Amino acid sequence: MRRGLYERAASHLASISPRNATILDVGAGPGHLLVSLARKLPHATLRGVDISPHMTDEARRLIEPAGLTARITIQQADAAALPFETSTFDCVVSMMSYHLWDDPPKGLAEIRRVLKPGGSLRLYVGRWEAYPGRLPVLDYFNHAAGTTLAAALRSADFETVDIRYPRRLGTYLFASATR
Secondary structure, three states, rough: OOHHHHHHHOOOOOOOOOOOEEEEEEOOOOHHHHHHHHHHHOOOOEEEOOOOHHHHHHHHHHHOOOOOOOOOOEEEOOOOOOOOOOOEEEEEEEEOOHHOOOOOHHHHHHHHHHHEEEEEEEEEEEOHHOOOOOOHHHHHHHOOOOHHHHHHHEEEEEEEEEEOOOOHHOEEEEEEEEE
């Protein structure tokens, strides 16, 4: 199911990104989105970060056999301390990692910092409110609820904040914002 989500996200990002876009995947996990993006945007510069060394190793194991090491760079880093210059990326994307960030406000501020003026953030976030009372542990992730996320994006000085609940992805929400 998630691979289908990565493919749809890559198709969407490819449709709205310039051919030679610079794109950062925060919380890249095993690299599925980056590989999909590389196939759909052959002239893009792709970077990925994940806080887990295990996940960055997994991503390299996917990227290397696909012959994409020259096009995709993956490294270990925290969303709250991105190792990139200010105004580096046209787009930053994060899929199902926001709820795991230790400091979401700091992560959003860092993403805004590394985005170019006019750059866009695309967040795919689990809708934990879709499981009321069924999984009490998910109450911990309330900062990912739509209204809370929109407020967090506005607090980080993002503009044009939009939260959508795609029908096909009933347990996910999609947030977009621009710098």
